[in-house]
Amino acid sequence: MSVVVPFLALLLTGMFAAYHRMRLPVWVAMAATALVACWLLGASATATIVAFVVLALIAIPLLVAPLRKSLVTAPLLTFFRKVLPPLSQTERIALETGSVGFEGELFTGDPDWQKLLDYPKPQLTAEEQAFLDGPVEELCRMVNDWEITHIHADLQPELWDYIKKNRFFGMIIPKEYGGLGFSALAHHKVIQKLSSISSVVSSTVGVPNSLGPGELLVHYGTPEQKEQYLPRLADGREVPCFGLTGPFAGSDATSIPDYGIVCKGEWNGAQVLGVRLTFDKRYITLAPVATLIGLAFRMYDPDALLGDVEDVGITLALLPRDTPGVEIGRRHFPLNSPFQNGPIRGTDVFIPLSQLVGGADMAGKGWNMLNECLAIGRSITLPSTASGGAKAGAVVTGAYARIRKQFGLSIGRFEGVEEALARIGGKAYAISALAQATAAAVDRGDVPSVPSAIAKYHCTSMGREVISDVMDVLGGKGIILGPRNFAGRAWQAAPIGVTVEGANIMTRSLLIFGQGAILCHPWVMKEMQAAQDPDHRRGLEDFDRNLMGHIRYGISNAVRSLWFGITGAKFGAAPGDDYTRRYFRKLDRYSANLALMADVSMLTLGGKLKFKESLSGRLGDVLSHVYMTSAILKRYHDEGAPEGDKPLLAWAFHDSVHRIETALSAALRNFPIRPIGWLMWVLIFPLGRRAEAPGDRLGHRVASLLMNVNEARERLAQGVFLTPCENNPGGRIASYLAKAVAAEPVERKFLKALKGKGIQALDYDAQLDEAVREGVLTADERNQLAELRAITLDAITVDDFDVHELRAATHYDRQPSGAHAARAVA
Incomplete structure (x- = not known):
C-alpha cells in the first residue's frame, strides 16, 4: 500500500489543482510538498523517488520557457496549423463582426454566475412605458386580425396611417432624425405585445426596425x-x-x-x-x-x-x-x-x-x-414574436381549460391536458426569458451573434411546440377559423418564424456551435490568430501563452466533468438563493461538459468538424440550453425570486437539463472516433445519465398556475395584449377566469341538485329558476350561474359563414401564361 500512496498523492494534488485552476508552479509546489509528507510518513522511498521523477518530467519541460517552446509549443503549433479549419473570407468576417457577452463564460467550464446576476435588471424608461401603454395599446385595440388575414389580406388603411403617424417604423432611429430612439428592450416589448394580437401587424412593424x-x-x-x-x-x-x-x-x-x-x-x-x-x-x-x-x-x-x-x-x-x-x-x-x-x-x-x-x-x-x-x-424580432404568442397562448389556454368542461370536469383537470398545459407554461416562461435576455445583451452594447442565433432558433422552435399544444387543448375551437378564433392563425404562421432569417435546421447544425466554439471559446480564437501571424517569432510567443492557458482549462474541465458526474454536482460554491443554488451547480457541470467536448471535438476532428453537422447540432443544443437556463435564472432573480414562479422555473430548468444530457449522450454515442467517445462518456457520465424530464407532479403545479388567478400567472401575462374587447377573443377568455373560478362552488351545488332529480325543468334558464324556487340557489347565485353560462358560451363558440363569405373576392385566370409559369418555377 505504501508504494501506491505517493502516486495517489500526485494524482489527487493534480486533480485538486486542476479543479481550482491553479497555475502549474502552484501544483508543482503542492505535489512536491505532498510527496515529502508521504516520505516522512513512511511511504515507500523508491515509490516516492519515482513519483518525484514523474513530477519533474512533467514540470521541467513546461516550466522552463525555452524548453517548453521547442519541445511542446512549436510541434503543437505545426499540428494546430494542419488541423485548423480553413475559414473563408465570409466566415472570417462573420466571426470578427460578432462580440462575446456572457455566453463566453459558458465555454470556460467555470462561469462567473455572479457576473450574470449583477447585470442591471432590464427596465423601460418612462417614455418607453408610456408608448406601450398608449400608442401600442391603442393599435392593438384597432386590430381585427380576421379582417386583416381573411378579408383584406393586408392592414386596413387606418392601421397603416396610425403606424406611420406614431412612428412605429422609427423605433430604432435616433431622435435627432425624428425617430423614437428606443432601447432594444422597448423594441422587444412592442413586438411582443403586437404579436399577441396579430403576427401580421408585428411583422409589419418589426421588419423596418430590423x-x-x-x-x-x-x-x-x-x-x-x-x-x-x-x-x-x-x-x-x-x-x-x-x-x-x-x-x-x-x-x-x-x-x-x-x-x-x-x-x-x-x-x-x-x-x-x-x-x-x-x-x-x-x-x-x-x-x-x-x-x-x-x-x-x-x-x-x-x-x-x-x-x-x-x-x-x-x-x-x-x-x-x-x-x-x-x-x-x-x-x-x-x-x-x-x-x-x-x-x-x-x-x-x-x-x-x-x-x-x-x-x-x-x-x-x-x-x-x-x-x-x-x-x-x-x-429581437422573431424571439419577441414567439414570446408574445407563447405568453398569450399560455394564459388564454389556461383560462379556456378551466372554463371548458367535459364529463362535468374542467378539461384542464384531465392528466393528458395537464401535460400539454405544463409544456405550454414552462416553454412560454423559457421563451420569454430568452427573448428578453438577448434584447438586454444588445442594450449592453453587445453584437450577440451566437445568442441571437440561439434565441432565434429556440424561441421559434419552442413557439411552434407551444401553439401545437394549444391547438391540441382547444380541439374544435382551434381549427374553426373566424373572428372568435385566437389560435388558428398563429398555428398557420408558426412555420414562418422557423423558416425566415436563417432556416432553423441550418441555424442549429451550422451556426450556433460552429460560431460559438470559436468566437466564445476563451482560447481558440486567440490561438488561431497567433497561428496565422506572419511574424513567426511573435506568433510562437502568443501561441505559447494561449496554449498554456488552454491546456490548464482543458485539464480542469476534464477533472470538473468527472467530479460533477460522480457527485451529481451537489457540492461546491454557487450564487443564488437556497432554491436556485443547486441549479447553478448543475449548470457548472454542463458548462464543463460543453467546454471539454468542444476542445476534444476541435482537437480530434480539426477542419472536419465543420462538416459534422449532427455533432455540431447536438453540441449547439448543449450550448443553447445552458444559455437558456442562465437566462431563466437571471429573470427569476431579477423579478425578486417570487415564490409563485418556482414551478415555472423548475419545469423550464428540468426540461432544458434533460435535453442537455440527451444531446450530450447522442453526441458521445455517435462521436466519429469511437474510442474518444467512450473515454468522454467516462468523464461526463461516470455514473450514467441522471437528468430526468419534468415529472407529473411538477407538471400539475404548472398547469394549476395557468388555470387559477395568481401573481405568477399575471407575471407571465405581462406585456401581451389581453384587453377584453370585441376584436380580442383571447383577451375576453382570459378575463373570464376569475368569474369562472368563483362560480365553481355554486355550479357544483347546482349540478348535485340536478343529479338528485330535485329539479325537473329541461331548459337551462328554467332549471335555474326552479333551483331558486326550491331554495337550492339564491337569486345572486342564479345570476352568477347565468353569467357563467354566458361567458362559457362566448369562450367555446366558433364561427360559421355564408358560402359567399368564404370565397376570394378576386378571381383570376388559373391557366398561367408562359411567363407566369416560368416565374412560378423560379
Missing part, C-alpha cells in the same frame, strides 16, 4: 444619407424593404448571384460614376409596398474605375422604388399570414455610387455590415 435601410443607415450611412432618408423612414413617408434572399441564394447568402458593374451612367441629368445592377430577389417583406429598397449584391469593377480589384465583394445599396428598371413583383402569400411580402427584380438598373450604403468607401464591406445588423435584428 435588418434594412433604417438600421444600416443608422450604423453606416453617410451624413447626407442619414439626413435624406432617416426622417422619412421614421415617420413612414418612406417604407423600407431589404433584398437579400434570391432563388439561388437562401441561407447561403454569401453566394448571391445578383451583381453590379461599376460604370458611368446618367443620374438626375448628369454623367456620374455608379453601378449597373441586375438582381432577382424573393421573400422580401414589405417589398410590395416599399418605397425604398435596400439591396445586397456582388460588385465588380472590370475597368478598374475604383481601384485594382475586380471583385470588390458584397455591397449594399439604396434604390428608390421609382428607379428606372426596378420591378416590384406580385405578392407572395405566406401561410395565411398575409404580411406584405414579394419579389423584386431589376435588369441594368443604374445608380450612382452615392446610393451605396455608406458611400463608395463602404463598397465591398456589405457582408461585415450585414453580419452586425443581422445579429442585432435577429436578437
